[in-house]
Amino acid sequence: MTKQPGSSAAAESDRSAPAGDAVPETTDAVGETAAEAQDAAGDTAAEAQDATGAAPADETDATGAGPSVDPRGGTALPLAPGAPVLALLALGWLAAMLWSTREVISSAAAGLTAISLSAFALPGVISAALVAGAGFALFGVDLLARRGSERVTLRFVAAIGTGLLVGLAAAFAINLTYADNATTNVIAATTAAAATVGGAVAGARSGSVVGAVVAAALGTLIFVVAFSRARDPLFDLFGGGDGQESLLSAAKWVSRTESLLAGLVAGLLAFGYLTLARRRAARLDAAAPAPRWPAYLLAGAGPGLLLIVAEVIIRVGGRSLLDLAGALSEADAVAQTSLGTSRIDNAIWVLFVGALTAMIAFGRTLGPAHADDDEPVEAAPTR
Numbered sequence: 534m535t536k537q538p539g540s541s542a543a544a545e546s547d548r549s550a551p552a553g554d555a556v557p558e559t560t561d562a563v564g565e566t567a568a569e570a571q572d573a574a575g576d577t578a579a580e581a582q583d584a585t586g587a588a589p590a591d592e593t594d595a596t597g598a599g600p601s602v603d604p605r606g607g608t609a610l611p612l613a614p615g616a617p618v619l620a621l622l623a624l625g626w627l628a629a630m631l632w633s634t635r636e637v638i639s640s641a642a643a644g645l646t647a648i649s650l651s652a653f654a655l656p657g658v659i660s661a662a663l664v665a666g667a668g669f670a671l672f673g674v675d676l677l678a679r680r681g682s683e684r685v686t687l688r689f690v691a692a693i694g695t696g697l698l699v700g701l702a703a704a705f706a707i708n709l710t711y712a713d714n715a716t717t718n719v720i721a722a723t724t725a726a727a728a729t730v731g732g733a734v735a736g737a738r739s740g741s742v743v744g745a746v747v748a749a750a751l752g753t754l755i756f757v758v759a760f761s762r763a764r765d766p767l768f769d770l771f772g773g774g775d776g777q778e779s780l781l782s783a784a785k786w787v788s789r790t791e792s793l794l795a796g797l798v799a800g801l802l803a804f805g806y807l808t809l810a811r812r813r814a815a816r817l818d819a820a821a822p823a824p825r826w827p828a829y830l831l832a833g834a835g836p837g838l839l840l841i842v843a844e845v846i847i848r849v850g851g852r853s854l855l856d857l858a859g860a861l862s863e864a865d866a867v868a869q870t871s872l873g874t875s876r877i878d879n880a881i882w883v884l885f886v887g888a889l890t891a892m893i894a895f896g897r898t899l900g901p902a903h904a905d906d907d908e909p910v911e912a913a914p915t916r
Contacts (some may be wrong), residue, residue, distance in 0.1 A: 576776045613744030614806075614813045616668075616675040623661075623668030623751055627703060630661040634720075635710055649865060650856035651716045655723070655851050656876060660754055662703055662724045666696035666731025667839075669748045674735060689736035696732015700725030716854060723850035730842060741810040742828050746835030749802040753836045753883060760791050774874045789874055792882035795871070799883055800890025803832035807891075808898075826895060833891025837884025844876055 613619070613750035634654040636649050673695040674688045711717040737743050764787055771783040805822050848855070855873075859866040 539695055575660075577858055613671055613675055613740040614810050615748075616744060619744060619747050619751070620669045620672035621707075622675055623665040623747065624699070624756065626751060627658075627661040627665035627699075629820060630658050631703065631710075631724075638711065639776040647712075648854070649858050649861060651720065652851075652854050652869065653872070655720060655854060656843065656847055656872075657754075657758075658720060658724055659692045659727045659847050659851070660840065662700065662727035663731040663734075663839055663843050663846070664747060664750050665703075665744065666699045666728030667735045667750070668731075669699050670695040670732035670735035670741065671743050671747060675740060678740070685738060689733070692734075692736030693729060694732070694734045696729045696735070697725070699732065700728030703728060716857075719851055723846060726850050727843065727846050730846065731839075734839075739828065741807060741814075741824065742832050742835075744810065745803045745806040745828075745832035746839065748806045748837050749799040749832065749887065750836040752802045753795050753799045753887075756795055757791065760794070788879065789882070792879045793886060795800065795879070796883045796886025797890055799836040799887035800833040800892065803835065803887065804829060804891045804894040808891075826892065829891045829895040830888050834884050834888035837880050837882075840876070840880035840883060844873070844880060848873070859910055 557640060634651075634657070637650050637654060670692040674692050677691055704725040707717060707721040707724060711720070734746075735743050767787045767790060768783050771786040772779055807829060809825055855869055859869045
């Protein structure tokens with residue numbers, strides 16, 4: 534029997550046709566629902582990652598200080614708080630040391646006495662130039678970072694150029710105000726070299742650590758000059774008498790006391806500066822990582838390292854002046870040798886005491902470690 538158009542089989546075939554057309558629509562609806570669920574899951578995961586504040590592993594520098602976040606997007610290098618103030622203080626200290634050295638040399642009789650006094654004043658000028666070059670260069674690279682120029686090579690070149698600018702200005706001031714002789718030229722050239730080396734130090738990636746080193750080194754230099762008023766009372770306290778042995782023993786204990794206190798000042802200033810930098814970074818970005826212990830160790834040891842670098846510059850750049858001063862007499866030769874050894878010992882003491890002080894101060898800020906059985910239990914996922 535053949536099926537006619539008006540038969541019941543044809544009617545059933547006509548009624549089944551709409552059901553077949555609805556299959557693609559059901560499939561599309563299911564696909565759209567799955568896509569929306571996948572998008573919602575992705576958005577939820579992104580929000581959870583933002584809530585935890587976890588930073589990618591490559592956004593923390595070697596010192597653990599961590600970079601600041603550029604509000605325009607991207608990762609910025611860590612900035613140094615108070616960089617303009619540090620630059621002004623460092624330049625002011627360099628100007629004060631240059632003026633003091635000029636007054637001492639000018640008040641002395643021309644000739645042998647001026648050479649000897651120039652050799653004695655050279656370490657103070659070189660240390661001040663090193664810190665001034667680092668402080669002013671730190672301010673320069675901080676401006677570059679704020680303008681979005683974050684390339685490491687550009688930062689390093691700008692730091693060296695800024696330090697060289699400070700050195701040339703200091704050398705010009707020395708040649709303009711000091712007496713025109715070979716001694717003046719040695720002081721000017723060595724000062725320019727020290728400021729340039731200090732600028733290169735400021736080219737390091739972590740600006741907060743460099744700022745801590747500059748602040749601690751500047752405070753240490755000021756403390757050493759202020760401590761000179763207490764040398765005579767301490768010399769008598771440690772038994773400095775008329776005998777040669779008692780004089781040497783008292784001088785050694787006075788020098789050790791000065792170095793110990795200078796190291797304590799350096800470590801405390803470095804710790805205080807990094808603490809200020811951490812709090813400032815937390816105000817700007819609550820998810821910014823805090824500095825870890827290598828940053829505090831390097832910042833505390835930084836002033837001692839700068840003193841060692843200054844001694845190297847003195848012995849290389851100021852060799853001719855030291856040789857002239859040592860050739861004046863046997864007593865001058867012994868004095869120059871003794872002073873050089875004392876400066877190296879002082880730098881080593883400041884390095885280790887400063888690093889240890891900063892580490893102890895940082896350790897006291899850490900909370901107690903959690904035991905294994907105190908680990909929080911993960912909540913069961915909600916459905």
